[in-house]
Amino acid sequence: MNLSVEIGKIKLKNPVITASGTFGFGREYSEYIDLNKLGAIVVKGLTVKPREGNPPPRLFETASGILNSIGLQNPGVDAFIERELPFLKSFDVPVIVNIAGETVEEFVYMAEKLDIEGIEGIEINVSCPNVKKGGMAFGVNPDDIFDITRKVRKATSKTVIVKLTPNVTDIKVCAKAAEKGGADAISLINTVAGMAVDIDKRRPVFENVIGGLSGPAIKPIALKMVYEVVTVVSIPVIGMGGIMNYKDALEFLIVGARAIAVGTCNFVNPYCTVEIIDGIKKYMEENEIEDINEIIGSIKI
């Protein structure tokens, strides 16, 4: 039975990836699961300099989802290379680094820095809704997406993945801009912009007012966007948004995602990634499917 898929130059044992920002740098989850079993690990979004992130509260539970306002807390790209990468390199799993610049130059700077052994891919986060100056502005504008992708593409020998925000009128245009810019793959969706209010204090729950919505609440939205993107680009698509079990994962694969990423579900169940891999295997056995590629894009409209 073949579960392996390819995203650009990266060979994945199976199509199950961890979503950026929901799996740290792998350390914590390594106490729960064997990281070697994963298709790939996407690490927490990195910035040029270390970032402290937003003041608490940073989390708010909503109906079947969470709002987060982490604010890209991370140790910065240098500290990542020095302190986190060696740990990740001790596993036999492709590492994809998620980068969040505030300018095109920052994206390029990080891509160059990360063009080193032990890293297989760069995921360009043009869509983090939490940083006022950063992400948002790029992610909704196809020209900016094209520009960043092209420049990052030139700056690295690694597989380049562009991660799209769902907070746009037409995700297809954004996806095409990334493809035209030279992306090897597209990943989506990032969190959906959302808000919550504390009715006793009559204040937004977050100091930043707006947060990012993730979890099963957004799955229908994510699936629709992945489906749309798959129909307009020829590069592989990594689908994510609310995946909680192997059935959800299969929905994304069936609409055409080459791989899927699991985010918020890791918080609810630290074993979920491995359980999803096992679930997909079992489904394939039961349905006598030899190759995962028979499932990918098999939707009948």
Place this chain on the structure above:
Amino acid sequence: MNLSVEIGKIKLKNPVITASGTFGFGREYSEYIDLNKLGAIVVKGLTVKPREGNPPPRLFETASGILNSIGLQNPGVDAFIERELPFLKSFDVPVIVNIAGETVEEFVYMAEKLDIEGIEGIEINVSCPNVKKGGMAFGVNPDDIFDITRKVRKATSKTVIVKLTPNVTDIKVCAKAAEKGGADAISLINTVAGMAVDIDKRRPVFENVIGGLSGPAIKPIALKMVYEVVTVVSIPVIGMGGIMNYKDALEFLIVGARAIAVGTCNFVNPYCTVEIIDGIKKYMEENEIEDINEIIGSIKI
């Protein structure tokens, strides 16, 4: 204690409205609640000609929400006036008619037809995501919104409400276009575009592929958009999306919605609108708030 609010020329006893398409023409719910208690009733979206709607299945339950693909089944504007309006007129509650045209001319035609006694407002549905030719195309383009609003505004003496779709990059631009076009109020959000796949059949659940997501899953998205719109327009805003109880309603009022509409919750609990009114009253009593207008827009950022 004052719960009454004004939306254009319409005086509402309280800020609780029913959302279009979730309350039929009021008949069914009149067996459960006293319609006279409601702030206003917005009826199912009407089209020029009767519409049969989409083939089943038309509903799919998602995590804390539902996807629907009703396809605007309705008896048409004439049959509404003849068969449904007389029933609604027997109650002491403002009736707002939701109209969904496929062309600007259709919107104008319906607005003119409906400029009659017993109707207090016209809600322009530029955003129904279920009809291929209709809604969607208008709803995402500010120029179209401006154009339709202006022409409908001229065609009717009633309060004109423009209902916005959330499936856009910048809802503020759409809201401003509606205001500029002469809208008396803005309502939002309509359903969020979403999709579900039957993994056994490897087919979309709906023949139309895409459906509209509603219910508590989308509440954070709705609240964020209402908040944004309130900051850029000076006309009243009717907030909706996932409201399930008086606390949810208060969140929308606090961010600045002049009134709120309850949709999907009616399906779960046919008494919910009246319960929400009672809940708001109790909250005001407990917090010694004399006038609902003290709550509206009281958010501290």
Place this chain on the structure above:
Amino acid sequence: MKARVLSNRGIASSVYEMTFEWKGKKPHPGQFLMIDCQGKTFLKRPFSVNDFEEEKMTILYQVRGEGTKNLSQMKEGDILEITGPHGNGFEILEGKRVLIVGGGVGIAPLLYLAKKVKAQKLYIALGFKRETFLVEKFEGLGEVVVTTEEGSTGRKGLVTSVVEEMIGEVDIVYGCGPKPMLKALQEISMKANVLCQISLEEKMACGIGACLGCACKVREDKGFSYKRVCRDGPVFWAEEVLF
């Protein structure tokens, strides 16, 4: 309306019978209730009235997903949130020769119907895959024939074969079960020119006719229209349904 669970027990593999207190309206055979199955479910779920007697309601249900799984775990004393009875129910024509046909868990609404049908002569045909259930409750109400697909109990084959044989001897057929069975009932009864009512299923949200979610295609003079299973049904005259 709140209802207290009185009992909840498995009566076949993944088929349960639940009884609860009922202070609401008295149901008509073929009507259904919308029950909040709790847990992560969002909408209420529709279940037919299986039986009813002075303040005690019975439903029969099969575990299919999250909602029915949650139901199956409820215990005496638990409180359910329920609306209904909803829908039209079967039209009862007194003094006729009646054939009641059920397939699988589709027999649920037919017990209460059989009790209330006031027939001159009552035949009851119950079809199952392999395992039978609830049959004993029908006995005594009419002449009961049971079929199973492999013949493990009763006659071997599909319940519709019984209908084909008996159609000439009855004035009206009432059916509930899987779609292929209902379709066969439609064909057989129309060919024999015998009245036939069938109870349909469709995904539901409101259960009261407001959302237009539970569409069922029916014949119209000019072509077709969609009716609401929850309000115009769940029981339809077989001849009007377009499968």
Place this chain on the structure above:
Amino acid sequence: MKARVLSNRGIASSVYEMTFEWKGKKPHPGQFLMIDCQGKTFLKRPFSVNDFEEEKMTILYQVRGEGTKNLSQMKEGDILEITGPHGNGFEILEGKRVLIVGGGVGIAPLLYLAKKVKAQKLYIALGFKRETFLVEKFEGLGEVVVTTEEGSTGRKGLVTSVVEEMIGEVDIVYGCGPKPMLKALQEISMKANVLCQISLEEKMACGIGACLGCACKVREDKGFSYKRVCRDGPVFWAEEVLF
């Protein structure tokens, strides 16, 4: 990990004590568990280890929202999904004069701590609004002082007044309770130059240090940084916390 509920009972208004079977790792005092409270809740909820002895875990909890409400309705035999124990727990320095200070339901982790603290001398100060609970379990473990705000039981006033009086006689203070109390402990202990550890609360998602959701501001040489309550805490040296 699945855990079977052994008992669940109210011990004061809206305060419950639950015990369940525990086959997992032995906890350290101050550690917590993440418990799936079922129903409509999405994330697991954190609860401190209140007590532990050979395969039996106890938690003490107050009903605050949906999750704790669901917990309070669970019965013997129900199965919980739990991860943990998580977090660092209290650092135990043997042979010291120890003051344990708890406020309200914040006394939850302190019982197990009191049992394990190996003090030379142990003082326990428990503060409540009006109603007291769990006090009897602390008795015998050390010298117990109880305060209530109106003086209905024990001393009248805030528990921090007890700390102010006793701070000179102890080597270390351990505290858990509402934020204002913890802030007061920080001030009193820093002024008196006495060691002090406090257990903090913050909204959590993962509970294991991955999501960075449970940020707590701590002093750094150059200013401040955010630590993770779930992994770097929940117990912090009072002096490092920036309230």
